[in-house]
Amino acid sequence: MAIEKEKLIDMYHRMVRIRRFEEKVVDEFAAGRIVGFVHLYIGEEAVAVGACANLGDDDYITSTHRGHGHLIAKGGKTERMMAELFGKKTGYCKGKGGSMHIADVDIGILGANGIVGAGIPIAAGAALSAKLRGTAQVAICFFGDGASNTTRFHEGINLASAWKLPVVYVCENNMYAISVPQSKHQNIADIADRATAYGIPGVVVDGNDVIAVYEAVGEAVARARRGEGPTLIECKTYRHRGHFEGDPTPYRTKEEVDEWKKKDPISRFKGKLIEMGVLAEKEADEIDREMKGEIDKAVKFAEESPLPEPEETLEDVYA
Numbered sequence: 001m002a003i004e005k006e007k008l009i010d011m012y013h014r015m016v017r018i019r020r021f022e023e024k025v026v027d028e029f030a031a032g033r034i035v036g037f038v039h040l041y042i043g044e045e046a047v048a049v050g051a052c053a054n055l056g057d058d059d060y061i062t063s064t065h066r067g068h069g070h071l072i073a074k075g076g077k078t079e080r081m082m083a084e085l086f087g088k089k090t091g092y093c094k095g096k097g098g099s100m101h102i103a104d105v106d107i108g109i110l111g112a113n114g115i116v117g118a119g120i121p122i123a124a125g126a127a128l129s130a131k132l133r134g135t136a137q138v139a140i141c142f143f144g145d146g147a148s149n150t151t152r153f154h155e156g157i158n159l160a161s162a163w164k165l166p167v168v169y170v171c172e173n174n175m176y177a178i179s180v181p182q183s184k185h186q187n188i189a190d191i192a193d194r195a196t197a198y199g200i201p202g203v204v205v206d207g208n209d210v211i212a213v214y215e216a217v218g219e220a221v222a223r224a225r226r227g228e229g230p231t232l233i234e235c236k237t238y239r240h241r242g243h244f245e246g247d248p249t250p251y252r253t254k255e256e257v258d259e260w261k262k263k264d265p266i267s268r269f270k271g272k273l274i275e276m277g278v279l280a281e282k283e284a285d286e287i288d289r290e291m292k293g294e295i296d297k298a299v300k301f302a303e304e305s306p307l308p309e310p311e312e313t314l315e316d317v318y319a
């Protein structure tokens with residue numbers, strides 16, 4: 001099925017927005033203006049954008065410690081995200097959560113999460129709520145190859161499949177869990193094969209091809225909305241930067257990184273859109289300028305926002 005031009009351009013916008021946001025985070029983190037840990041998503045943008053392009057505002061996502069891309073793809077506001085990273089009162093968590101706790105429940109973003117695999121049962125819970133309320137809402141759950149080895153993976157997907165819950169499990173296989181390559185933490189090549197254990201479809205997708213992700217997740221979302229239960233989609237991708245900002249990455253070679261940079265999801269998509277006659281080089285430059293401008297504004301907003309007051313320290317804190 002042909003994808004409308006507006007949709008394709010919107011997807012391109014979102015991918016560039018994520019990239020420009022995170023490139024700015026690299027600089028601001030290095031300058032010591034961002035507090036706490038940041039795990040960047042650069043190189044994996046096609047997964048979040050391709051998947052979320054199938055959702056409406058009332059659908060849900062659960063995210064991870066590497067969450068900026070998911071949040072932006074689902075419609076999160078870059079100003080409030082940047083303010084959160086700067087520890088400011090105008091941030092999504094009033095400056096008290098940081099990168100790994102950003103949520104925007106009004107648009108179905110149930111939260112980034114510092115606990116590996118924790119989004120897997122949360123997505124099942126959100127989907128159970130949708131099912132009990134009789135809505136057509138779907139939950140997309142993003143998680144990594146490392147997370148697919150946790151107990152949460154088994155418990156969450158098992159229950160979601162037993163109860164035919166409307167969830168799409170999107171595994172971002174970026175080939176590493178911190179410094180451990182997939183070949184050393186699993187004895188299988190394709191995580192999607194694990195779907196067999198739960199009696200659900202398992203699909204492998206080129207995670208650097210946004211259209212392939214969009215289509216595979218689209219089928220899974222339709223299946224979920226029909227009440228046929230979850231799907232496990234494995235997107236093969238790669239993070240260009242270290243596990244966290246500051247990670248010296250002694251565990252991988254420059255050749256490996258360069259090989260993956262050649263498969264960069266944004267330049268690939270841009271090339272494809274130009275080839276399809278949907279985008280001109282000049283329009284792509286314009287989108288880039290627009291996104292850079294938006295992110296500069298987000299930084300300015302963060303800089304000019306106040307810090308939280310000391311007496312707010314224990315407000316909104318649950319544990």
Ligand SMILES: Cc1ncc(C[n+]2csc(CCOP(=O)(O)OP(=O)(O)O)c2C)c(N)n1
Pocket residue numbers: 065066114115116143144145146147148174176177178243
């Ligand atoms: C329950 C739990 N165990 C361990 C950690 C430490 N930890 C943080 S990220 C990570 C690896 C996650 O790898 P993966 O799921 O592949 O995600 P990626 O970082 O590659 O996106 C680990 C073990 C944690 N945060 N939570």
Ligand SMILES: [Mg+2]
Pocket residue numbers: 144145146172173174175176177178
């Ligand atoms: Mg990983």
